[in-house]
Amino acid sequence: MPDPEFKGCIVIGAGPAGMTAALYLNRFHRDVTVLDAGNSRARWIPRTHNCPGFPGGLSGDELLERLRTQAVDYGTKVTQATASRLERVDGGFRVTDTRGEQYYGRTVLLATGIEDVLPPHPWMEEAIDCRALRLCAICDGFEASDDDLAVYGPLRSAFEHARFMRTYSATVTLVQSDDEPVDAQLRQSAEGWGIALMTKPLELLFDGRRCGFIDASGERRDFDTIYPVLGSRSQATLAIALGASVDKENQLVVAANQMTSIDGLYAIGDVVSALNQISVAEGHAAVAATTIHNVLPRNLREATSPMPQRAPIPRRITDDD
Ligand SMILES: Cc1cc2nc3c(=O)[nH]c(=O)nc-3n(C[C@H](O)[C@H](O)[C@H](O)COP(=O)(O)OP(=O)(O)OC[C@H]3O[C@@H](n4cnc5c(N)ncnc54)[C@H](O)[C@@H]3O)c2cc1C
Structure with a gap:
């Protein structure tokens, strides 16, 4: 060979x-x-x-x-x-x-x-496309400023994210995706940060425009924007x-x-x-x-070395630009 x-x-x-x-x-x-x-x-x-x-x-x-x-x-x-x-x-x-x-x-x-890792729903791409769901607060938290926001994920990591989101909105709810009990210290800390808590919901829904949750008591709660942090x-x-x-x-x-x-x-x-x-x-x-x-070893240029095809001709920036 x-x-x-x-x-x-x-x-x-x-x-x-x-x-x-x-x-x-x-x-x-x-x-x-x-x-x-x-x-x-x-x-x-x-x-x-x-x-x-x-x-x-x-x-x-x-x-x-x-x-x-x-x-x-x-x-x-x-x-x-x-x-x-x-x-x-x-x-x-x-x-x-x-x-x-x-x-x-x-x-x-x-x-x-x-x-x-996303919630297992067929409409994920559509919900992201219309900004009902967002995946990256650093990327687009600014666009979600002052929205009614939810952060959806395991209690501890979602709490970190929810605190980060408080710099964008006064209305932030942490929605748990796990069953970890909320201890007194976390509850007090959430209160101090102005973060509402919702225990693990029964369902995540999308109506073509907004997402929401059915909470443990069967009530529906919609949000302007939900950040899943899974x-x-x-x-x-x-x-x-x-x-x-x-x-x-x-x-x-x-x-x-x-x-x-x-x-x-x-x-x-x-x-x-x-x-x-x-x-x-x-x-x-x-x-x-x-x-x-x-x-890499130096690729010394020969007088006959070819230029890559279709290399654009550099354009000079002038005062008229
Ligand atoms: C909804 C959303 C919004 C975002 N908004 C922003 C934003 O506003 N601003 C911002 O800065 N960032 C944003 N990001 C993050 C940004 O998309 C990523 O940081 C960026 O795409 C990372 O680039 P990458 O090249 O490292 O990886 P990727 O863009 O993910 O590219 C990796 C490529 O490698 C390929 N690949 C993987 N495994 C293999 C393999 N074994 N063989 C061959 N190919 C393979 C994949 O198919 C893919 O094409 C957003 C992300 C999401 C999901």
């Missing part, structure tokens, strides 16, 4: 983190393979208003489209594939996808994100199988240059133990891609 051809880097995941990294690596004239299962968290975003550089905001789908267009302009190709195995081999790493295709890289960059599933299993260090939520622990505890294996974005935000994912990507470029 002929020796495999190693790319400079295999990027796994084409959300904001992976696509930003691919853009940087291609602009460093590196050979990169991007694999993507096509399920970025960003595609759930109806409209983000905290993504720097986009006054008026933009939808998650539009952001992904823009990131992809920009990276493709510099030669990035995204292969629709789910990586199912990551192994160390002589010279770097081998990635195998679910169809059995194999890819070889001197380095690997994991940008596989996380998956939100946790998330890490998508770091490929790295964990190689022995990479993770935190207690199975998110990858990385050094300042984004390298995991496995030499040559980098991680960026939500899959890393850090703040889950687009701007953070993009920042991680810039750091990791530049580190990878610097650790």
